[in-house]
Amino acid sequence: xxxxxxxxxxxxxxxxxxxxxxxxxxxxxxxxxxxxxxxxxxxxxxxxxxxxxxxxxxxxxxxxxxxxxxxxxxxxxxxxxxxxxxxxxxxxxxxxxxxxxxxxxxxxxxxxxxxxxxxxxxxxxxxxxxxxxxxxxxxxxxxxxxxxxxxxxxxxxxxxxxxxxxxxxxxxxxxxxxxxxxxxxxxxxxxxxxxxxxxxxxxxxxxxxxxxxxxxxxxxxxxxxxxxxxxxxxxxxxxxxxxxxxxxxxxxxxxxxxxxxxxxxxxxxxxxxxxxxxxxxxxxxxxxxxxxxxxxxxxxxxxxxxxxxxxxxxxxxxxxxxxxxxxxxxxxxxxxxxxxxxxxxxxxxxxxxxxxxxxxxxxxxxxxxxxxxxxxxxxxxxxxxxxxxxxxxxxxxxxxxxxxxxxxxxxxxxxxxxxxxxxxxxxxxxxxxxxxxxxxxxxxxxxxxxxxxxxxxxxxxxxxxxxxxxxxx
Ligand SMILES: [Cu+2]
Numbered sequence: 015x016x017x018x019x020x021x022x023x024x025x026x027x028x029x030x031x032x033x034x035x036x037x038x039x040x041x042x043x044x045x046x047x048x049x050x051x052x053x054x055x056x057x058x059x060x061x062x063x064x065x066x067x068x069x070x071x072x073x074x075x076x077x078x079x080x081x082x083x084x085x086x087x088x089x090x091x092x093x094x095x096x097x098x099x100x101x102x103x104x105x106x107x108x109x110x111x112x113x114x115x116x117x118x119x120x121x122x123x124x125x126x127x128x129x130x131x132x133x134x135x136x137x138x139x140x141x142x143x144x145x146x147x148x149x150x151x152x153x154x155x156x157x158x159x160x161x162x163x164x165x166x167x168x169x170x171x172x173x174x175x176x177x178x179x180x181x182x183x184x185x186x187x188x189x190x191x192x193x194x195x196x197x198x199x200x201x202x203x204x205x206x207x208x209x210x211x212x213x214x215x216x217x218x219x220x221x222x223x224x225x226x227x228x229x230x231x232x233x234x235x236x237x238x239x240x241x242x243x244x245x246x247x248x249x250x251x252x253x254x255x256x257x258x259x260x261x262x263x264x265x266x267x268x269x270x271x272x273x274x275x276x277x278x279x280x281x282x283x284x285x286x287x288x289x290x291x292x293x294x295x296x297x298x299x300x301x302x303x304x305x306x307x308x309x310x311x312x313x314x315x316x317x318x319x320x321x322x323x324x325x326x327x328x329x330x331x332x333x334x335x336x337x338x339x340x341x342x343x344x345x346x347x348x349x350x351x352x353x354x355x356x357x358x359x360x361x362x363x364x365x366x367x368x369x370x371x372x373x374x375x376x377x378x379x380x381x382x383x384x385x386x387x388x389x390x391x392x393x394x395x396x397x398x399x400x401x402x403x404x405x406x407x408x409x410x411x412x413x414x415x416x417x418x419x420x421x422x423x424x425x426x427x428x429x430x431x432x433x434x435x436x437x438x439x440x441x442x443x444x445x446x447x448x449x450x451x452x453x454x455x456x457x458x459x460x461x462x463x464x465x466x467x468x469x470x471x472x473x474x475x476x477x478x479x480x481x482x483x484x485x486x487x
Contacts, residue, residue, distance in 0.1 A: 041066050041107050049098035052232045053244060055194040055255060056101040059183050064105040071098060072113045073122045073141070073163075073176075080202060080228055081235040081326065082401050082437055083211040088233065089122065089163070089174040095233030096198035096259060097161070097178030104156040104185050109148065110135065116144035121165055123147075127297070128159035128180045136164040156184035158281035158299040160257055169261050173203055173221050175233055177259030179299060184283070191303060192250035198257035199265045199294065199316060199327060200233065201226035208325060209401030224262040229321040231314060231329045235401075236439045238314065238329030240429045246306045248335025253303045254314075257281075260296025263318075267294050269304070269331070270313035276303040291317050306333045307341045311428065313441070323391070324402070328441065330428065345446075345480070370450070373457060373469045380458030383451050388459075391442070396463045402440060404433035407463030416456075416468060417478055423452050425481045449475040 044066035048056040074093045080086040091097025102108055112124050121142045125134035129151045132138075138149035163176035179198060203221040204214035208228065220227065231237055238244055246252050258265045268291040277286045281299035286292075292300050306312070314329035315322040322328050337344075370376045385394065388406075392398050396407035404411065411433045412419055426444035430437060447455070453472045460468040 040064065044068065046070075047100055047102065047108075049092060049100060050196070051092065051094040051098060052096055053195045053197060053238060055099050055181075055196050058187060058190075058194075059101060059103045060187075061103070064103060064107070066107045066109060067102050068109050068111070069100055069102075070111045070113065071100075071124070072115060073118060074115045075118050075120070077213075079234055080204070080214070080230070081209060082439065084204070084206075084209070084401065085213045086202070086204060087174070087215070089118075089120070089171060089176050091124070091161070091163075091176060091178050095175035095177075095200065096196070096257060097176070099178065099196045099255070100161075100180040101183065102153050102180070103183045104153055106153045106182075107150060108153060109150040110139070111146055111148045112139045112141050113146045114141040114143050118143040120171075122163050122171065122176065123165050124161055125164040126151075126159060126161040126180055128153060128155070128157070128161070128182050130154045133164065134161075140165065153182045156182050156283060158182075158255055158257070158278070158301050160259065160297050160299055162259065162297070169221060170216065170218065172259060172261040173201070174216065175200065175202075175259070177257070179255055179257045181255060188253075191253040193244075193246055193252045194255065195244050195252070196255050196257075197231050197238070197314065197329065198259055199229065199231055199263075199267070200259040201261065201263045202228040202230065204228065209399060211400065221261070226263065226325065229263060229316060229325040229327045231327060235326035235328075238331075239441065240439050243311070243330040243332040244314075246331055246333050248306055248309055248333060248338070251303060251305045252331070253301060255299070255301055256292075256294055257299045258294040258296055262296060263316075263321075264296055265294040265327075266317040267292050267300065267302070268315050268317040269302075270315060271310065272304045272306070272312050274302040274304050277301070306331075308338050309333050309335050311441075330441070370454060373461075376454045376457040376469065377461050380451075380454035380456070380461075383447065383455040384458050387445050387447065388455065396459070398433075400436065402438075404431065404436070404438045404440075406459050406465070408465065409433050412460065412465055416470060416474065419456065420452060420470065420475050420478045423447065423456060424475065424478055 042063045047067050047069045050056050075089045077085050077087050088095050114122050123136050123140040125136040129135045139147045141147045159180050163171035165171050203217045204227045205217045206214045274289040277289045277292045278301035279286050294300050312331040316327040391403040392406050398405035427442040430439040449472045452475045453470045456470040
């Protein structure tokens, strides 16, 4: 009796399995993959079935800007660094064709971390200039995967920009969001120092020593600032597909002014919630999601922070919309603070500042403020750093209305500006100085290095509207 029952149950299950298993893997029809350049991402996949997907990717070696006035020979997948974004569905059959442009000097190949098979397809895709290789694979595991060139010397091919991301969407897709962007970090090694103008060749020694000249998102400094900033509106949800091509550094990926509501750790299926900074290894990825609640600039950085301010790992997300004072008030008070004990020294300083009635006194105090707050970027001699921080010495920018210049120091500045004929497209943070300090430091700046010798009063500073402070933690 019991045996018979088991036998019947068993045969029902077996026949059900035979029915279901082929259906799961079944491939219906075929289509061309939509490929996009960073920071764009192909649209979500809406079909419910698996299909045969054709991916055609072209390797192009070409000269492009790595920074303002600095050219570099990149080796690219699809003409951009990082390479074209590829989006398929778990269970899809992918026929991959790698084409190496006839003008290339090198053979190249591709190792896709999404491939289950030897070398991720590397030897199957080894391609000489003017040739095409074809191989196919099944997207077995959902996740966000790095692909890269794996032709010797591998480090050099990756260092020249040969990497990108392929997303294998899970069976049931990803939750709907309002915006998706593609952001990939990489470290670069040039003969000349950071910002050194003109053509800069690859420096193998620096690469071996793991001492990058540039650490950037999407292949160049300022790839996502000014007009190229990513965009979002208050109330929207944003998903960043984050990758790190390396070749050497790991990224402490962080967005200043946001908390990641969700992180798909290492680009896999596990989700961490409420994350401030997520580690993205070289040759690894993460998917981060957050809702934007207040307007302003969110700053994408590698929180190994010298890389951000001195090597280029900085991007912006411009959020437009209504402010929400409940979520973030902006500065609501600027009071005198005189604790007991600290009083003697402080009272003295305060008196000095408010007492700085003479321009000479303002100049002297302003020099201190400059040394402590400005010199790190604009340099002690005011000459700045070419390609990164504009000069204040004999700056033609300073000839504009004083109101505008006060606004720069009070509220910060971003976007493209021209100073003495050089274009700068960086971010100057609002430093939270008092009106007196701003008056003094500008009196010092105007009074130095061949500038116009204007004297700025605290009341002038007070009359300039202060905007929501951006870029702070
Ligand atoms: Cu290559």
